[in-house]
Amino acid sequence: MGKTLNYSYSTPLGSESQEYKLKNPWAISILPGYKVGKDTLVYGRIGYIRAKGEYKLTVDDDSEIRSHTYKGRLLGIGVKHAVTPRLAGVLEYQAANFKKKTVYSESGVDWTYKPSANGVLLGLMYTF
Secondary structure (H helix, E strand, O other), X not given: OOEEEEEEXXXXXXXXXXXXXXXXXXXXXXXXXXXXXXXXXXXXXEEEEEEEEEEXXXXXXXXXXXXXXXXEEEEEEEEEEEOOOXXXXXXXXXEEEEOOEEEEOOOOOEEEEOOEEEEEEEEXXXXX
16 A cells, blocks of 8 residues: 655745655455356455554654554455466455544644545465
8 A cells, every 4th residue: 555645835934845654554354245157256345444644744944753543444346257266367446445633743733634545456366
């Protein structure tokens, strides 16, 4: 996941920049599915996800770093198709939505973040 968000801007009082990283995610989920035909399975993903959010706020030349643990839900939909009895192809879309957190900085500037991430998984599965 390793998602990074950066932005900077200037004000009449000086310049400010922020860097935000979502790191070390892990998840647990269940995948209920429905068999379509002999070799194809369509399934959904419902789960819990957790990750560390790290923030770096720089005002002029002063920086401070804060971190929070984010918790949220992981949803997805996918299809698995058996190419041979031991080899299957997988295609899945996943979306992670985390709960909102506010970062309180020493400089008095508070920021609220509600991270989310989505992606597509494409893979091969081999059964031993």
